[in-house]
Amino acid sequence: MTTAKLSYDGKEYTLPVIEGSEGERGLDISRLRSDSGLITLDPAYGNTGSCKSAITFIDGDRGILRYRGYPIDQVAERARFTEVCFLLIYGRRPTLDELRAFRDKMTRHTLIHEDMKKFFQGYPPGAHPMAVMAAMFASLQTFYPDEHDLDLDIVRILAKSKTLAAFSYKKSIGQPFIYPKNDLSWPANFLRMMFAVPAEEYEVPKVVEDALNLLLILHADHEQNCSTSTMRMVGSSEANIFASLSAAICALWGARHGGANEEVITMLEGIQAAGLSTKDFIESVKKGERKLMGFGHRVYKNFDPRAKLLKTAADRIFDQLGVHDPALDLAKQLEEAALSDEYFVKRKLYPNVDFYSGIIYRAMGIPTSMFTVMFVLGRIPGWIAHWLEQRTEEGGYRIHRPRQIYVGETEREFEDRGTKVL
Ligand code: ACO
Secondary structure, X not given: OOEEEEEEOOEEXXXXXXXXXXXXXXXXXXXXXXXXXXXXXXHHHOOOOOOOOOOEEEEOOOOEEEEOOEEHHHHHHHOOHHHHHHHHHHOOOOOHHXXXXXXXXXXXXXXXXXXXXXXXXXXXXXXXXXXXXXXXXXXXXXXXXXXXXXXXXXXXXXXXXHHHHHHHHHHHHOOOOOOOOXXXXXHHHHHHHHHOOOOOOOOOOHHXXXXXXXXXXXXXXOOOOHHXXXXXXXXXXXXXXXXXXXXXXXXXXXXXXXXXXXXXXXXXXXXXXXXXXXXXXXXXXXXXXXXXXXXXXXXXXXXXXXXXXXXXXXXXXHHHHOOXXXXXXXXXXXXXXXXXXXXXXXXXXXXXXXXXXXXXXXHOOOOHHHHHHHHHHHHHHHHHHXXXXXXXXXXXXXXXXXXXXXXXXXXOOOOOOOHHHO
């Protein structure tokens, strides 16, 4: 076994070096504290491996992303979302029979319990759909509390997520809920529940269905990001899969994570409304007055392969839909300006998945407030895969419990001021 040596306070400690299948190496420090009294300090976990995982491989320096070993561009071109769900969760491609059966089950579990529909009525107008989604996922557990068939719960989650998302949108605009149709694919079923009204027929445009399929696949997993780590963190306490998902949804909501796709559109609209030039906007970013949303990534220091695929897809989708959105032109100008500017080059800031996704969602008719919900729909199989991987870890799993370096007051007396009676 390869080892590394650490010397501290006159003593030497041997740390095993763990090597992954792609040659990634990490120091195993799990015994460091008991051997030496030292912990490691790594705020925001920028250099901390929290687990071994066989689901997704990212090489941020070379712009590589693979699901279960398969390059993302091949998966995106050759698979439907349903197969990707199976691949990520169960670790292998399904046989054709398995895929048909999985797809069939996923379709048949799309309806939610009728009582759940009442929950939507309790929210005020304008409630953010991410809040509704987080609450609905935690609430799903109350309908399926037994935990006796995890595979069935997984199917339920994947199937009902689109219904919950579409219903939260319908509620927000005051339209009646549209029930799922079993002869439609996962993306088409969702789009119909989003956009159909009872008064007329609705046919899902193929170009929109395919665009959604692509977006879902590109968002399906991204190893130990903030929301996935939350899923694992909450799951490590033995919280059920619905509760863990609800927590992951909340983690994704923030503007530094999944919420960035919404922020990108807000930023582009803001630039247009203020009549700012690309140059002026980039200068204000460089002065630290704002961020270029949809840019930068903790892991990708070259390019985000998902952003590349989405940029190409955006041109194709806009062309097929016959629409022209000046926001797409503006985004391209910003990208070009940033990529040739020393500020962004030096910090290795490239467009991430959120830079072009929002513009495509908008062309598909998805409202801005639903963008992060769309991210949720894509990321659910990844979250489930990680939760399951942790649960089935060889040798069992431990509750996640980071340590800290305490920098507060040292011991002092809590004087009795007679406040106990107040
Ligand atoms: N615009 C301008 N400057 C930026 C940006 C940006 N979008 N992102 C990072 N920087 C700068 C930082 O100010 C910092 O500069 P400094 O060294 O002079 O202080 C440097 O680049 C390094 O950035 P960090 O914030 O340290 O990078 P970190 O890895 O902590 O953050 C993050 C990554 C959160 C993605 C960040 O780049 C960001 O906030 N981007 C905008 C939000 C966004 O698009 N989020 C989506 C990420 S992808 C996803 O979650 C799906």
